[in-house]
Structure formats: structure tokens, C-alpha cells
Amino acid sequence: MKQTVRIGTRGSQLALWQSEWVKAALLEQHPALCVDLVVIKTKGDKILDVPLADLGGKGLFVKEIEQALLDRRVDLAVHSMKDMPSVLPDGLCIGPMPERENPADVLISRNDLCFAELPPGARIGTGSLRRASQLQHVRPDLLVVPLRGNLDTRLKKLEAGVAGLDAVVLAAAGVRRLGLEKRITEHLDSSVMLPAVGQGALCIEIRSQDTEIGERLQALDHLPTRQAVLGERAFLHRLEGSCQVPIAGYGRVDGDHIDLEGLVADLKGRKVIRSSRSGPARNAERLGVELAEDLLSKGADRILRELQHQLA
Numbered sequence: 106m107k108q109t110v111r112i113g114t115r116g117s118q119l120a121l122w123q124s125e126w127v128k129a130a131l132l133e134q135h136p137a138l139c140v141d142l143v144v145i146k147t148k149g150d151k152i153l154d155v156p157l158a159d160l161g162g163k164g165l166f167v168k169e170i171e172q173a174l175l176d177r178r179v180d181l182a183v184h185s186m187k188d189m190p191s192v193l194p195d196g197l198c199i200g201p202m203p204e205r206e207n208p209a210d211v212l213i214s215r216n217d218l219c220f221a222e223l224p225p226g227a228r229i230g231t232g233s234l235r236r237a238s239q240l241q242h243v244r245p246d247l248l249v250v251p252l253r254g255n256l257d258t259r260l261k262k263l264e265a266g267v268a269g270l271d272a273v274v275l276a277a278a279g280v281r282r283l284g285l286e287k288r289i290t291e292h293l294d295s296s297v298m299l300p301a302v303g304q305g306a307l308c309i310e311i312r313s314q315d316t317e318i319g320e321r322l323q324a325l326d327h328l329p330t331r332q333a334v335l336g337e338r339a340f341l342h343r344l345e346g347s348c349q350v351p352i353a354g355y356g357r358v359d360g361d362h363i364d365l366e367g368l369v370a371d372l373k374g375r376k377v378i379r380s381s382r383s384g385p386a387r388n389a390e391r392l393g394v395e396l397a398e399d400l401l402s403k404g405a406d407r408i409l410r411e412l413q414h415q416l417a
Contacts, residue, residue: 107317109139113170113179116144117255119279123307124183126282127325130203134324143179145170164190167310171197174312181318182310186303186334187276191342193310200311200319201326202334206278208305208355210236210298212291213280214272215263219291223247227271230259234372236274238351239298242374256283274298278305299353299368299379302337306330329358329386336365336389343397344369344405350412354393358386365389367396369405372415378405 110131114124121142128140149165164171166188173179175196186202193199212220212229223229223244230252231237237249250268252259256279263273272290280289309325311318333356340354351370356363363386370377380403382396397405 107180108137109141110181110318110321111141111143111179113143113145113173113182115147115150115166115170115184117150117257119256119283120183120185122282123185127181127183127203127307127309130325131321135321138321143173145173145179164188171310174310177312180311180315181322182308184308184310185279186306186308187301189303189308189310189338191338191345196313197310198313200309201322201324202309202331203307203325204327205330205333206281206305207292208300209277209295210274210293210300210304211277211280211289212272212274212293213260213263213288214290215266215270217290218272220244220293220297223271228269230263230268230270230273233274233301234351235301235353235370236298238370238372238374238377239353239368240274240374242370242377243297245374256280260285260288276301276304295355295366299366300355302341302352302354303334304355306334332356332363332386332389333358336363336393339390339393340365340367340397341393343394344400344409350409354396356389356393358389361386363389363392365392365396367393367400369400369408371408371411376404376408378403378408 112124114120124142131140147166147169167184170182171194174182225246228248228250229240230250232253240249259273263270309322336356337354344352353368356365364383366381368379378400380399382392384392
């Protein structure tokens, strides 16, 4: 058996925290292992002055790491699940899924004003079309400002008042993992901001045939998280979407039951189609497909076609 395991990761503060967490969990189960982190820059890391939607393609934060995995330069990769395309390259698969962190989005404002208290014209920063469309749907009087960069970079831009920012929207999971909970002004309710597919979950990606690594990681698997995320990803896959379009999906597992919510919106948040499905958690993937079909039948297909034309 391998005595050295190499983890492929991005170099951001959050990505390194996530990979260090997986490393520590591995060593707890297998103390004799030597675990190294291999930092790899992705396209999304290299190009910071262009909105994500304008970069085109899928897997902007994972492709280069996946190639290293296929080339056997690393033995596993750690990603944020929300960055994962709905289809993986041949030869790779998602391994065991650790328990999910809080999947919500949070508002962090300069003056500690909650979302409903922000004055008309307030400027909110986000690089996510999903967040932007939902913000504009609920508060069309606010101005959404494109914002790129790692979590800590975005917080520094808020503090400095770059582009006149009054607030930013971030994933609760990242803020909590970096110990910055005190900065959170408000956790946004899912009725205002439905999370991204997989948000708050870690993705441990491995080679499909590497049973040794899979077995070593198996103790990290959390069944409710796996069921919820697989349901969300089945929903995303049926819509042929990615993290670069205004699609949101979130599954809540309670015992043997799952509730799935999904949303498709246009870029300005004028059209928002939302629906839900519930049933046995063991049927999460089928329910995710059914949820997508329901949205498509209600007009999401037209929104997605228009988005493809606008983003082309």
C-alpha cells in the first residue's frame, strides 16, 4: 500500500484549510501515512479581472487539478463541491463525502445593516450570477457589483470600500471554516437566497479505479450529506448547468426523508422559476431529475436557452 498520499488543491486560504482538514482526517485514520499537499493554479485563479461568466466553459476551478489526478501527479483532489461540473472526466469520480457545513449564503455589510435594512442604491458585491439574480429579484432597488477574488480578498475589498461596496454575499461555509463568523451580519434565508448545488460540502475526487484511496477515505463518508448532494447534482445534470449560471438547488435530509428545492432565474432576476420535490432519501437522484423536469416544463428551458445565447 502507498505510504505517501498527495492531495491536489488550489492555493487559496480556504482551499488550503479544506485540504488540511482532509489531511488531518486521513492521518487520524492512518497515522503511518505521509500526506503532502500539492498546490495547483486553475484558470479561475489565474484570471481575476474578468467575470466568471465571461471566462466560459465549466470547471474553472478544478480542471487543472483533475488533469494532475489523471496524470497521477496527485492521488486525490479536494474541491468545494459547488465548483464541480455536473459531469466528471472519464476515469474520475467523487469519493466519500464528509459531513456538510452550513450551506447558506451570508450577508456581510460595512455598517452591520441586514439585507432588508440596506437603503435603495446600496452596492452589493458578488461574482455569482446565481446570487446576483436572486438579489435583484428580491431587491431590484439594490445595485449588484461584480466582485472576484478569494474569500479573504473580497472581505478586504469590502473593508476598503472598493467600488463603493456596502456589503458582500458569501458562502457561510467558507466564512465559518476560516473562523470569521463574527463578521457575518445575517444568514440569508433560503426564501431569499437558495444555495448553490453542493454549497457547504467538500468534494474529494479520486480515480475511479483507485480502490485503495477510496477505502482509506471511507470513514469520512456522511450518508445524509451524500444523499442530499447526489440529489442536487442530479438536478443540475438534468438542467445541463454549471456553477456559472443562475441555477440553485438544495436538499435537506431528515432521517429517511429528503426535501429538494430548485430554482432557475434569468440574469436580471425578473424571471424566477422555483419548485420542490420530497420523498425517500434513497431516491434523491430520481427526485432531483424530477425536480429539474418540473422546472423545465414551467419555462426554465426558455430561460436556459436565452442564457446560453447571452453568455456565448
